[in-house]
Amino acid sequence: xxxxxxxxxxxxxxxxxxxxxxxxxxxxxxxxxxxxxxxxxxxxxxxxxxxxxxxxxxxxxxxxxxxxxxxxxxxxxxxxxxxxxxxxxxxxxxxxxxxxxxxxxxxxxxxxxxxxxx
Amino acid sequence: xxxxxxxxxxxxxxxxxxxxxxxxxxxxxxxxxxxxxxxxxxxxxxxxxxxxxxxxxxxxxxxxxxxxxxxxxxxxxxxxxxxxxxxxxxxxxxxxxxxxxxxxxxxxxxxxxxxxxxxxxxxxxxxxxxxxxxxxxxxxxxxxxxxxxxxxxxxxxxxxxxxxxxxxxxxxxxxxxxxxxxxxxxxxxxxxxxxxxxxxxxxxxxxxxxxxxxxxxxxxxxxxxxxxxxxxxxxxxxxxxxxxxxxxxxxxxxxxxxxxxxxxxxxxxxxxxxxxxxxxxxxxxxxxxxxxxxxxxxxxxxxxxxxxxxxxxxxxxxxxxxxxxxxxxxxxxxxxxxxxxxxxxxxxxxxxxxxxxxxxxxxxxxxxxxxxxxxxxxxxxxxxxxxxxxxxxxxxxxxxxxxxxxxxxxxxxxxxxxxxxxxxxxxxxxxxxxxxxxxxxxxxxxxxxxxxxxxxxxx
Numbered sequence: 001x002x003x004x005x006x007x008x009x010x011x012x013x014x015x016x017x018x019x020x021x022x023x024x025x026x027x028x029x030x031x032x033x034x035x036x037x038x039x040x041x042x043x044x045x046x047x048x049x050x051x052x053x054x055x056x057x058x059x060x061x062x063x064x065x066x067x068x069x070x071x072x073x074x075x076x077x078x079x080x081x082x083x084x085x086x087x088x089x090x091x092x093x094x095x096x097x098x099x100x101x102x103x104x105x106x107x108x109x110x111x112x113x114x115x116x117x118x
Numbered sequence: 119x120x121x122x123x124x125x126x127x128x129x130x131x132x133x134x135x136x137x138x139x140x141x142x143x144x145x146x147x148x149x150x151x152x153x154x155x156x157x158x159x160x161x162x163x164x165x166x167x168x169x170x171x172x173x174x175x176x177x178x179x180x181x182x183x184x185x186x187x188x189x190x191x192x193x194x195x196x197x198x199x200x201x202x203x204x205x206x207x208x209x210x211x212x213x214x215x216x217x218x219x220x221x222x223x224x225x226x227x228x229x230x231x232x233x234x235x236x237x238x239x240x241x242x243x244x245x246x247x248x249x250x251x252x253x254x255x256x257x258x259x260x261x262x263x264x265x266x267x268x269x270x271x272x273x274x275x276x277x278x279x280x281x282x283x284x285x286x287x288x289x290x291x292x293x294x295x296x297x298x299x300x301x302x303x304x305x306x307x308x309x310x311x312x313x314x315x316x317x318x319x320x321x322x323x324x325x326x327x328x329x330x331x332x333x334x335x336x337x338x339x340x341x342x343x344x345x346x347x348x349x350x351x352x353x354x355x356x357x358x359x360x361x362x363x364x365x366x367x368x369x370x371x372x373x374x375x376x377x378x379x380x381x382x383x384x385x386x387x388x389x390x391x392x393x394x395x396x397x398x399x400x401x402x403x404x405x406x407x408x409x410x411x412x413x414x415x416x417x418x419x420x421x422x423x424x425x426x427x428x429x430x431x432x433x434x435x436x437x438x439x440x441x442x443x444x445x446x447x448x449x450x451x452x453x454x455x456x457x458x459x460x461x462x463x464x465x466x467x468x469x470x471x472x473x474x475x476x477x478x479x480x481x482x483x484x485x486x487x488x489x490x491x492x493x494x495x496x497x498x499x500x501x502x503x504x505x506x507x508x509x510x511x512x513x514x515x516x517x518x519x520x521x522x523x524x525x526x527x528x529x530x531x532x533x534x535x536x537x538x539x540x541x542x543x544x545x546x547x548x549x550x551x552x553x554x555x556x557x558x559x560x561x562x563x564x565x566x567x568x569x570x571x572x573x574x575x576x577x
Contacts, residue, residue, distance in 0.1 A: 012392070012395050017561065023393075023397060025390050051500060060413075063429075064417065066394055079165065080556050080557055085514065093347065094498070095497070095498045
């Protein structure tokens, strides 16, 4: 089943120099392991291919049911050097939530995940 | 400073300003809406110091966050009559002048002698840069590794981020207002807790708790329902949003609350969003006072608009301080035009091609240029999914160069497109784009031992 990340997580992002950080938080605690399993470093790297110029770092915060990603080279130089509308990386959060996950039907049913609209 | 810890005693630190430019009404609302012991006001962003430095060069009495003077006016009765104490990094590059301006506010209000202002100095490294470089402190850029000598002649300001110790010292000397320069945002919250509860300089877990309390409230309403994605439609009464307050105890646990009758929402999701804001490695949140571990934070629902925070662990601080350096980094300008249906996006793309061809033909070579299509892909780039035809598109083109003339020339090329480019174009009422000098941020580290802070109490 296709599940949209925006339906199972919320997020906030910010900047540090030319790096955007995106914190992804499970909407329900029992959805955190699924998000933790799907949002690998490689998956996030692939998601932001063509959007960022640097690498991705990943940190887990199981205490907050959250993952933190550092997206390097995300902000066109960052801070005042950047020409971007989103020079401070404020909406990389919602860019992350555009991700769609492939979840086995059984697992999706057990967890009560909302299916992506057709 | 050493007080008998009473486990039931609560100290309330209220956040009244998350950045310079935040809601002017918030400080007054925080001291009038219910009980608070301290009002914490954060005014400094990364390049604020350089703006203040420029102001000080023009007028030696300036160089601090002017909004703070209005804020002090609005909270003066609470400070004078009810003993609320104020801690702010509004001093910028001129904390002494800032303190004098606040004393003047008190004098005008007939409260002469009622304020004792602790002024923290020593963070300003600008006069010492050559001495530091000469002594082997290369002030290398933390991200790029370049030594500061590469931009030395363009440096505008240099300030060490200082921790809670001088603020605690000011409070111990009886200050009821503390004005600092480049303190860390989090120290403004942690210092009063350290002072009230007598936490030692190596009570790592408690210091870390104070730092995380500071992190949660340092952006004002961003933890109490502002900019909150979780359930945003149902967050009540944003027009009347309540700014956050830390209710802290001596053991390092605390509850995030807001005043009764205010709007917004404090919930585990709203506080979690703020916890991850601007986060690096959550295992090591490095401050001058302690290294806090965000993976040890536990949040629990503690009733309506109350979130309890506990379990926080910290580790010894490093022997370095971060230094915020600002330097001149060329010029930039951004021009915009709006194209309407039909085929808005195609028209905007054609206009961009025409513009670039002209700039190219003039031989203008920018260090950086960027085209965005606002309404289509400016925020999510290639991740954006077009759903149907855009009714309108804003073309937004930015350029950056060391040469001001080159950027000026660019700004003359936007308006002509209205008459000599693709059709259905509007939105040029603002006139020619403004050329802006770029002041860029250079983060570095320096040995703690070279920075000496001092505290003076004025009244």
